[in-house]
Amino acid sequence: MTSVTAPGITAGRLSADALAEAFGDLHAPLDPHEVRVAADRCYFCYDAPCVTACPTDIDIPLFIRQIATGTPEAAARTIFEQNILGGMCARVCPTEDLCEGACVRELAEGKPVEIGRLQRHATDTLMARQGHPFTRAPATGKRIAVVGAGPAGLSCAHRLAMLGHDVTIHEARPKPGGLNEYGIAAYKSTDDFAAREAAWLMQIGGIAIQTGSALGDGLTVDGLVADFDAVFLAVGLGGVNALGAAGDDHASVNDAVNFIADLRQAGDLADIAVGRHVVVIGGGMTAVDAAVQSKLLGAESVTIAYRRDRDRMGASRYEQDLAASHGVRIMFNVQPHAIHDGEIELEYTADTGTGLSGTGETIRLSADQVFRAIGQTLTTDGGLTIADRKIAVTGAGRTTRTGVWAGGDCAQGGDDLTVTAVAQGRDAAMDIHAALVGDA
Amino acid sequence: MADLTTDFVGIKSPNPFWLASAPPTDKEYNVRRAFDAGWGGVVWKTLGAEGPPVVNVNGPRYGVIHGADRRVLGINNIELITDRPLEVNLEEMARVKADYPDRALIASIMVPCEEQAWRDILSRVQETNADGIELNFGCPHGMAERGMGSAVGQVPEYIEMVVRWCKAYYDRPVIVKLTPNITDIRKPAQAAKNGGADAVSLINTINSITSVDLDMMAPQPTIDGKGTHGGYCGPAVKPIAMNMVAEIARDPATYGMPISGIGGIGTWRDAAEFMALGCGNVQVCTAAMTYGFKIVAEMKSGLSQWMDEKGYASTADFVGMAVPNVTDWQYLNLNYVAKAQIDQDKCISCGRCYAACEDTSHQAIAMSPDRTFSVIDEECVACNLCVDVCPVDDCITMIAMTPGSIDPRTGKEVLKEYANWTTHPNNPGAVAAE
Numbered sequence: 001m002t003s004v005t006a007p008g009i010t011a012g013r014l015s016a017d018a019l020a021e022a023f024g025d026l027h028a029p030l031d032p033h034e035v036r037v038a039a040d041r042c043y044f045c046y047d048a049p050c051v052t053a054c055p056t057d058i059d060i061p062l063f064i065r066q067i068a069t070g071t072p073e074a075a076a077r078t079i080f081e082q083n084i085l086g087g088m089c090a091r092v093c094p095t096e097d098l099c100e101g102a103c104v105r106e107l108a109e110g111k112p113v114e115i116g117r118l119q120r121h122a123t124d125t126l127m128a129r130q131g132h133p134f135t136r137a138p139a140t141g142k143r144i145a146v147v148g149a150g151p152a153g154l155s156c157a158h159r160l161a162m163l164g165h166d167v168t169i170h171e172a173r174p175k176p177g178g179l180n181e182y183g184i185a186a187y188k189s190t191d192d193f194a195a196r197e198a199a200w201l202m203q204i205g206g207i208a209i210q211t212g213s214a215l216g217d218g219l220t221v222d223g224l225v226a227d228f229d230a231v232f233l234a235v236g237l238g239g240v241n242a243l244g245a246a247g248d249d250h251a252s253v254n255d256a257v258n259f260i261a262d263l264r265q266a267g268d269l270a271d272i273a274v275g276r277h278v279v280v281i282g283g284g285m286t287a288v289d290a291a292v293q294s295k296l297l298g299a300e301s302v303t304i305a306y307r308r309d310r311d312r313m314g315a316s317r318y319e320q321d322l323a324a325s326h327g328v329r330i331m332f333n334v335q336p337h338a339i340h341d342g343e344i345e346l347e348y349t350a351d352t353g354t355g356l357s358g359t360g361e362t363i364r365l366s367a368d369q370v371f372r373a374i375g376q377t378l379t380t381d382g383g384l385t386i387a388d389r390k391i392a393v394t395g396a397g398r399t400t401r402t403g404v405w406a407g408g409d410c411a412q413g414g415d416d417l418t419v420t421a422v423a424q425g426r427d428a429a430m431d432i433h434a435a436l437v438g439d440a
Numbered sequence: 441m442a443d444l445t446t447d448f449v450g451i452k453s454p455n456p457f458w459l460a461s462a463p464p465t466d467k468e469y470n471v472r473r474a475f476d477a478g479w480g481g482v483v484w485k486t487l488g489a490e491g492p493p494v495v496n497v498n499g500p501r502y503g504v505i506h507g508a509d510r511r512v513l514g515i516n517n518i519e520l521i522t523d524r525p526l527e528v529n530l531e532e533m534a535r536v537k538a539d540y541p542d543r544a545l546i547a548s549i550m551v552p553c554e555e556q557a558w559r560d561i562l563s564r565v566q567e568t569n570a571d572g573i574e575l576n577f578g579c580p581h582g583m584a585e586r587g588m589g590s591a592v593g594q595v596p597e598y599i600e601m602v603v604r605w606c607k608a609y610y611d612r613p614v615i616v617k618l619t620p621n622i623t624d625i626r627k628p629a630q631a632a633k634n635g636g637a638d639a640v641s642l643i644n645t646i647n648s649i650t651s652v653d654l655d656m657m658a659p660q661p662t663i664d665g666k667g668t669h670g671g672y673c674g675p676a677v678k679p680i681a682m683n684m685v686a687e688i689a690r691d692p693a694t695y696g697m698p699i700s701g702i703g704g705i706g707t708w709r710d711a712a713e714f715m716a717l718g719c720g721n722v723q724v725c726t727a728a729m730t731y732g733f734k735i736v737a738e739m740k741s742g743l744s745q746w747m748d749e750k751g752y753a754s755t756a757d758f759v760g761m762a763v764p765n766v767t768d769w770q771y772l773n774l775n776y777v778a779k780a781q782i783d784q785d786k787c788i789s790c791g792r793c794y795a796a797c798e799d800t801s802h803q804a805i806a807m808s809p810d811r812t813f814s815v816i817d818e819e820c821v822a823c824n825l826c827v828d829v830c831p832v833d834d835c836i837t838m839i840a841m842t843p844g845s846i847d848p849r850t851g852k853e854v855l856k857e858y859a860n861w862t863t864h865p866n867n868p869g870a871v872a873a874e
């Protein structure tokens with residue numbers, strides 16, 4: 001074991017025990033008593049605002065009432081009927097901006113009903129006690145190709161399989177799950193949940209998955225359109241934006257998503273190298289996750305450098321506080337100016353009204369390791385029309401090409417959240433179903 | 441500071457809060473703890489006749505109804521009267537009374553309906569220096585099957601007869617505890633009065649099955665696969681108890697007879713409500729069984745603060761003040777018109793008022809796309825359901841319409857004059873207003 005103050009980028013800064021504790025569940029499951037108290041707080045609102053706020057429209061008051069009356073399995077069905085990845089969403093949704101943010105008790109007393117944790121209780125209970133809760137409709141004989149096995153692809157594939165279609169998923173990576181498996185912070189998806197959830201979801205049957213099979217790599221949209229009755233693209237955002245600062249290609253600069261993916265796939269967290277002084281450039285969830293996990297791995301100082309002010313930050317207030325509570329410093333209105341050996345030079349910014357520009361004043365911070373977390377970009381467009389740097393879609397994910405749908409991060413319109421990806425996958429499946437069998 | 445001391449049928453106590461005859465008052469140990477905690481009096485757990493004591497079941501005695509967060513709303517019990525020897529109870533009572541002379545100590549009694557049985561026990565009770573007796577004519581289970589408890593309380597003639605014996609053989613106050621398991625509570629109260637009772641106390645517990653175990657298919661509490669009806673008490677029974685108290689308080693035949701109020705009292709406010717309906721004091725059981733004896737501290741401080749605010753120097757100042765306002769439906773003013781009003785600053789937009797009114801009442805609440813809820817005066821009949829289901833205090837209130845204005849629902853003027861059903865044109869039996 002090295003130490004927190006060991007210079008440079010090095011592995012094993014903390015003991016195995018310390019790492020295990022640091023990367024434990026962010027929101028531990030509620031115990032039965034907590035479940036009861038939490039469920040009793042729901043007012044069973046009319047046309048509840050939380051339902052409107054949930055991108056997948058889960059009937060939250062109904063599932064909480066089902067929990068309160070001792071039938072968490074029925075509650076889980078209510079959740080899964082709308083959102084087959086309800087288990088992961090319960091762990092990763094920024095509920096403070098979604099369902100819980102809309103809870104009337106948030107307005108009444110600043111303490112919303114703990115919807116996310118109750119959702120986790122229900123879904124965990126069902127997944128532990130029962131096999132797969134849904135069965136397939138009679139076979140339609142239709143075959144659909146789904147590209148990408150992230151939340152959007154899995155959600156779409158499951159719904160299509162349920163409706164009686166046969167689905168083939170092409171996934172570039174060795175494992176399904178997309179960012180659930182490779183991107184979400186480790187302390188949100190503990191105990192290999194992403195993999196377990198994907199396996200559980202596949203139990204519906206009718207879904208064949210080909211991993212290591214990437215669009216663009218022998219596979220083409222033309223080919224898929226020719227071979228299948230419909231195609232759903234859910235490739236996410238593969239590329240990472242460049243910093244555009246001198247030293248962008250400096251050895252100390254890395255993509256946050258790669259760092260996180262390595263961390264998520266590590267058999268032993270002690271193998272993951274982290275700097276003594278880490279600076280993360282960006283202001284979204286990825287920036288927070290890279291920063292917090294660097295700290296948890298034992299970095300001595302971690303700073304998030306964001307070019308705008310707090311209000312514009314993509315990470316929610318809750319995420320910002322989470323970072324702060326782990327000792328991460330967040331600097332606002334700074335952008336990278338130059339990367340030096342062991343240091344980063346940041347320039348202060350000001351909003352000129354027409355855009356952001358550097359003020360000329362700079363500050364240097366120690367930095368053995370710099371992470372880029374300034375957004376991901378679409379890399380595989382499949383030759384489709386692009387709008388807002390994503391695949392252009394109308395309605396429930398219809399692209400400009402007949403027979404091809406798209407959803408999730410790669411498609412126009414979403415919020416780059418797991419739950420919106422799930423909603424888009426599901427809705428595209430319903431639209432594909434309607435288009436193929438025409439009985440919508 | 442308001443004076444909480446009470447004089448109930450000549451029995452003095454430092455406050456009007458007594459513990460009812462029940463498990464909390466079964467032993468010297470409990471009663472000492474109760475007095476140390478500040479209770480004004482206790483009615484000792486019911487004594488039976490000399491001889492082998494009754495036996496209780498050895499399985500669960502209590503069933504429960506929970507509200508949100510497992511809050512106890514009601515408990516039922518299948519416990520009997522004291523299962524300890526009479527001698528032990530009497531000795532303990534005498535000791536406790538000697539040590540706490542300023543507190544009320546009442547003996548609760550249930551013996552067979554025979555003159556000699558009553559005569560025997562009354563002389564024994566006399567020796568304890570208890571301040572009075574309470575006749576347990578209320579227990580609905582176990583003893584009733586043996587011709588005691590509610591079996592007596594349901595037959596006014598028996599009540600009168602037993603009270604006469606007690607007044608003949610005992611020279612301190614006699615309180616008759618009434619069972620609610622009867623159609624007209626006024627009848628046993630009248631019988632008690634006719635027999636010469638000093639007061640009635642009510643209610644005893646209500647026949648009940650609190651729940652059914654769906655695995656065993658048996659009522660709870662379940663003893664070896666079977667259950668029986670028990671006596672229900674706790675906050676859930678308070679409305680039933682207050683109605684019965686009010687019935688007796690306003691019955692010309694029993695008007696003015698002292699009443700000790702029992703039934704779901706757990707806070708100073710509950711107590712004040714019973715007292716406003718004519719109770720000279722109150723008895724508490726379930727709340728103590730739920731939270732322990734310390735609750736009396738809140739009851740005392742709360743009642744005295746409220747009395748100070750209202751300017752009542754002693755409890756006698758407000759006892760019975762609400763009785764004149766309890767009337768029959770036919771005398772309610774049909775010209776009084778109110779409308780619900782929603783305070784938008786307090787509203788949290790849960791929409792429960794909307795669901796309740798739209799689905800089950802008069803479609804008198806409008807919901808806008810931005811979840812603003814407002815009352816449609818043209819439809820509102822002032823039923824109060826929205827007020828009842830709203831989770832926020834005072835968010836929805838009923839506002840009386842000023843006489844002279846037009847009720848948008850009926851298009852008619854709101855009249856100032858009082859007019860009730862007895863003179864209403866729709867009433868076939870209406871009499872012309874004088």
Ligand SMILES: Cc1cc2nc3c(=O)[nH]c(=O)nc-3n(C[C@H](O)[C@H](O)[C@H](O)COP(=O)(O)OP(=O)(O)OC[C@H]3O[C@@H](n4cnc5c(N)ncnc54)[C@H](O)[C@@H]3O)c2cc1C
Nearest residue numbers: 148150151152172178179214215236408409416417418421
């Ligand atoms: C670090 C990080 C943390 C996040 N934290 C949260 C969070 O806490 N809560 C939240 O709601 N959201 C979070 N998000 C966002 C969320 O993970 C995404 O919005 C969501 O995963 C999008 O789902 P998707 O199915 O569209 O894409 P992805 O999850 O990206 O899945 C796309 C899949 O397609 C595959 N693929 C890509 N290209 C090809 C190709 N050419 N051929 C075949 N397969 C291909 C990929 O391997 C991947 O499996 C986070 C994102 C990141 C990066």
Ligand code: SF4
Nearest residue numbers: 054089093098099116
């Ligand atoms: S899926 Fe997410 S937003 Fe929807 S109810 Fe569950 S936790 Fe809330």
